[in-house]
Amino acid sequence: MRTSRLSVRAAALLALLAFVAPFAVAPIATAQSGPIKIGMLAPLTGPFAQIGKDMVNGTELYLDEIGRQIGGRKVELIVEDDEGNPATALNKTRKMVEQDKVHLVTGGLLANVGYALQPYIDSQRIPATYPVMAADDITQRKPARYIVRTGWATSQPMHPFAEWVVKNTKARKIAFIGMDYAFGYETLGGFQQVLEQNGGQIVQKIWTPLNTNDFAPFLAQLKRDSDAVLALFVGRLALQFMKQYEESGLKAKLPLFGGGTLTDESVLPQMGDEALGTITALHYSQALDNPANQKFSKAFEAKAGKISSYYSEACYTNARWIAEAVKAAGGKVEDREGFLAALKKVELKDTARGPISIDKWGNPVQNIYVRKVERVGGKLQNTVIATIPAVGQFWKFNPDEYMKLPLYSRDYPPCKHC
Amino acid sequence: MRGRSVALVAVVVLALIVVAPLVPSYPQTLLTQAVIFAILAMSLDVLLGYTGLASLGHAGYFGIAAYAVGILTTQHQAGFAVCLLVGIVLATGTAAVFGLLAIRATGTYFLMITLALGMVVWGLAFRWVSMTKGDNGIAGIPRPELGLPWNLSNPLPFFYFALAAFVLAWALLAILVRSPFGLSLKGIRESEARMRALGYNVWLHKYLAFVLAGAFAGFAGVFWGYYNGFVSPVDVQLVTSVETLLMVALGGPGTLGGPALGAAVIVLLKNYVSVYTKRWLLILGAVYIGVILFAPRGVFGAFRREPR
Numbered sequence: 001m002r003t004s005r006l007s008v009r010a011a012a013l014l015a016l017l018a019f020v021a022p023f024a025v026a027p028i029a030t031a032q033s034g035p036i037k038i039g040m041l042a043p044l045t046g047p048f049a050q051i052g053k054d055m056v057n058g059t060e061l062y063l064d065e066i067g068r069q070i071g072g073r074k075v076e077l078i079v080e081d082d083e084g085n086p087a088t089a090l091n092k093t094r095k096m097v098e099q100d101k102v103h104l105v106t107g108g109l110l111a112n113v114g115y116a117l118q119p120y121i122d123s124q125r126i127p128a129t130y131p132v133m134a135a136d137d138i139t140q141r142k143p144a145r146y147i148v149r150t151g152w153a154t155s156q157p158m159h160p161f162a163e164w165v166v167k168n169t170k171a172r173k174i175a176f177i178g179m180d181y182a183f184g185y186e187t188l189g190g191f192q193q194v195l196e197q198n199g200g201q202i203v204q205k206i207w208t209p210l211n212t213n214d215f216a217p218f219l220a221q222l223k224r225d226s227d228a229v230l231a232l233f234v235g236r237l238a239l240q241f242m243k244q245y246e247e248s249g250l251k252a253k254l255p256l257f258g259g260g261t262l263t264d265e266s267v268l269p270q271m272g273d274e275a276l277g278t279i280t281a282l283h284y285s286q287a288l289d290n291p292a293n294q295k296f297s298k299a300f301e302a303k304a305g306k307i308s309s310y311y312s313e314a315c316y317t318n319a320r321w322i323a324e325a326v327k328a329a330g331g332k333v334e335d336r337e338g339f340l341a342a343l344k345k346v347e348l349k350d351t352a353r354g355p356i357s358i359d360k361w362g363n364p365v366q367n368i369y370v371r372k373v374e375r376v377g378g379k380l381q382n383t384v385i386a387t388i389p390a391v392g393q394f395w396k397f398n399p400d401e402y403m404k405l406p407l408y409s410r411d412y413p414p415c416k417h418c
Numbered sequence: 419m420r421g422r423s424v425a426l427v428a429v430v431v432l433a434l435i436v437v438a439p440l441v442p443s444y445p446q447t448l449l450t451q452a453v454i455f456a457i458l459a460m461s462l463d464v465l466l467g468y469t470g471l472a473s474l475g476h477a478g479y480f481g482i483a484a485y486a487v488g489i490l491t492t493q494h495q496a497g498f499a500v501c502l503l504v505g506i507v508l509a510t511g512t513a514a515v516f517g518l519l520a521i522r523a524t525g526t527y528f529l530m531i532t533l534a535l536g537m538v539v540w541g542l543a544f545r546w547v548s549m550t551k552g553d554n555g556i557a558g559i560p561r562p563e564l565g566l567p568w569n570l571s572n573p574l575p576f577f578y579f580a581l582a583a584f585v586l587a588w589a590l591l592a593i594l595v596r597s598p599f600g601l602s603l604k605g606i607r608e609s610e611a612r613m614r615a616l617g618y619n620v621w622l623h624k625y626l627a628f629v630l631a632g633a634f635a636g637f638a639g640v641f642w643g644y645y646n647g648f649v650s651p652v653d654v655q656l657v658t659s660v661e662t663l664l665m666v667a668l669g670g671p672g673t674l675g676g677p678a679l680g681a682a683v684i685v686l687l688k689n690y691v692s693v694y695t696k697r698w699l700l701i702l703g704a705v706y707i708g709v710i711l712f713a714p715r716g717v718f719g720a721f722r723r724e725p726r
Contacts, residue, residue: 044696081692086555086650091451091689098444115557116648123571135554180545181553410547 035074036326036333039096041089041107044081048109051235051266051311055107055132057304058315062323070323071331078102084109086116093117097126103333104128106318111135111182118144127340131318132311136186139363139393141403148343149363150318152283154183155190155408157260157368159395160388161281162194164370165257168386171228173203174257177218178232180207187232187259189408201417207410212237215244222250232259238267246274263373266309268380275373275380284310284353285371285382293352317351324348363393423592426675431585438577446573448689452682453580454641457587459665459677461634466663467671468595469627470607474529474659475516475536479509479632481654482539483639488556488649489549498562505640506633512539513632521625536659543651555650559643580641587634591674594630603627668709670716679718
C-alpha cells in the first residue's frame with residue numbers, strides 16, 4: 001500500500017512534468033530564410049467568438065490572396081484564442097513571442113486586452129498592430145512605441161459625425177443611451193464634445209449594464225422632448241435594442257443615430273425593418289462603392305458564407321498593411337526597429353475602406369462614412385450618405401491641447417444640459 | 419503522515435527549482451502562474467475541503483489584493499512590503515466583513531451569498547472608475563524591486579520568488595490545518611450539530627476559517643498583480659472564482675497538495691491544449707467530468723486513503 005501510494009505520487013509528478021516537457025523543446029532558431037511568423041489573437045470562444053471568426057477569416061483571406069508569401073518568404077499565421085480575457089491574451093502573447101518567436105503580434109478585440117498587452121509589447125520590443133482595438137489612449141495620452149494601430153480610435157468617427165448631424169439635420173437636443181464601459185464613454189464623449197461646440201446639447205445619458213436583457217425600463221426613461229437619440233450597442237445587445245426601440249413606439253417619434261457598431265454588418269442581416277433609417281458613422285461600410293471593396297466583400301462572402309463586417313475588413317486591410325511593411329523593409333522582419341519603422345510609414349491609397357495614411361502617434365487617418373440603413377434588393381445595408389475625407393484621431397483639434405483634456409469617460413464631458 | 423507530506427512537497431519544490439532553468443521563458447511564466455493559483459486554490463480549500471463551505475466569491479479577495487498592488491504601484495510608487503501588507507489587510511478586511519454576512523448561511527444559500535458578495539467586488543472594480551479605471555483595468559504594474567541581485571522582471575527569478583511565496587503559504591496552511599483549530603474545522607465539516615453539542619463555537623470557527631482563507635487569497639492576489647502587470651475586472655469575476663473551485667475539486671479537496679496539483683494541471687492544460695485545438699474547452703470539460711465520475715475525491719484524493 002505504502003509503495004503503491006508513493007509510486008502513484010511519483011506518477012502524478014511525472015504527469016505534471018509531461019505537461020511541461022513539450023515546452024522544453026526549444027524552437028529551432030530561424031534564419032532569415034525561414035517563414036515570416038505573424039501571431040494573431042482573436043476571441044474564438046465565448047460571447048465574441050463570431051467576431052473572432054470574422055477577424056481570422058479576414059486575415060486569412062488576404063494571406064491566401066498573396067499565396068501566403070511576401071517577397072519570396074513564406075508567411076505563417078499563428079492564431080491564438082484570447083477568450084476576450086486580458087490575462088489569457090497576455091499569456092498567449094507571451095507564448096507567441098517567447099516560444100513561437102513570432103515577428104509581429106496582431107489582432108485582439110476588446111479595449112482592456114489592448115491596454116493589458118501594451119506594457120508587455122513595449123518591454124519585449126516586438127512590433128504589433130491593432131486592427132480592431134480602438135481605445136483612444138493607446139495612440140494618444142499613453143502611446144505605445146511598438147504598437148501601430150491599423151484600425152481606428154473610438155472617438156475618431158464621432159467627432160465629424162456630430163458636426164454632420166448639426167449641419168444636415170434638425171436634431172439639436174440629443175439623448176444618449178449606450179453600454180456602460182469605456183467604448184461607450186469614448187463614443188459619446190467624441191460626439192458630445194463636437195456637438196456642444198456646434199450649439200447642440202446632450203440632454204441625457206443613460207448607461208445600461210453590459211448584461212442587460214430587457215431595455216424597456218431604460219427606454220421608458222428616455223426624454224421624449226429631445227430631438228433625437230444617439231445609441232451605442234454591440235453584437236447581441238444591438239439586435240435587442242433595435243427591436244425594443246421600435247416596439248416602444250420611439251422609432252416613429254425620435255430619429256435614431258448611433259455609433260458604427262449599432263448597425264455593423266456582423267449583426268445587420270439579423271435585423272428587420274426596425275433598423276431602417278438609422279444613421280451611424282464608421283470608417284467602413286459593406287455597401288461602399290469602390291473596386292477594392294467590391295472585390296473584398298465578394299471574396300469574403302465566398303470564403304466565410306456571410307457578408308463582410310467592419311471587423312473582417314479591419315483584419316483584411318491589416319494583413320495587407322503588414323505585407324506592405326514587410327516589402328518596404330526588404331523582408332527583414334528580424335530587424336525589429338526597421339520593421340516597426342516600415343509599419344509606421346505604410347500608406348494605402350485603395351483599400352476597401354478608402355485611402356489610409358498614418359499619423360505620428362500611430363493611428364490611421366482615413367475617411368469617415370455617414371451611413372444610413374436602407375433596404376436594397378431585399379437586404380439591409382449601410383448606404384453611405386456622406387463621406388468625410390481624411391479624418392484623424394484629433395480631427396480639427398490641436399493634438400497637444402486635445403491631449404491635455406481628460407480622456408472621455410462616464411462623466412467627461414460633463415452633462416451640462418441633463 | 420506529517421513527515422511524508424513534507425517530504426513530498428520538498429521533492430516537488432526541488433524538482434521545480436531544478437527543472438525551471440532548463441525550460442524556456444514561456445513555460446517558466448506558466449509555472450509561475452500555476453504556483454500563484456496553487457496558493458489561491460489552497461486558500462479556498464481551507465473553506466471547501468476542510469470546513470465544507472463552497473464559496474463562489476473567492477476571486478474577490480484575490481482581486482482586491484491585486485487591485486491594491488495595481489493602484490499602489492502605479493499611482494503611489496509603493497514598494498513591495500507596502501503592497502503586500504495593504505493587499506493582505508484589504509483582502510482580510512473584506513473577508514471579515516463578508517464573513518459576517520455569509521457565515522450564517524449553509525449549503526446552497528452560502529453559495530448564493532458568496533456569489534452575490536463576489537459580484538459586489540466585481541461591480542466595484544467595474545464601476546468605481548476613478549479608482550480602478552473600470553473595464554480598461556490598470557496596466558503597467560512594475561515588478562517589485564527588493565534590492566536582491568536578481569532582476570524580478572525576468573521570468574526565472576520571478577518564478578523562484580513566487581515559489582518561495584508558495585512554500586511559505588503551504589507551510590503556514592499546513593500548520594493551520596493540523597492545529598487543533600484545523601481539526602475542529604474538519605469536525606464541523608463532518609457534523610456541525612455534533613461539534614455544537616460538544617460545546618464548540620461553530621460560528622466563530624467557520625468565520626475565522628473564512629477570514630483566513632480570504633487572507634491567503636489576498637496573499638496570492640498580490641503576486642498575481644505583480645506577475646501579470648495588469649489587473650482588470652476579469653480577475654475578480656465569477657469565472658475566476660469558479661475556476662478556483664474547479665482546481666480544488668479536480669485536485670482533491672481536504673488536502674493541501676491536491677488543490678496545488680489541480681491548479682497546476684488546469685493552468686498547464688488550458689494553455690497547452692488550446693495551442694493544438696480550438697475545441698480545448700471540450701477537452702477541459704471532459705477532464706472535469708472524468709474526474710468527477712471516476713475520482714470524486716479529486717486526482718490527489720483518489721490515491722490517498724482517508725486516515726480513519
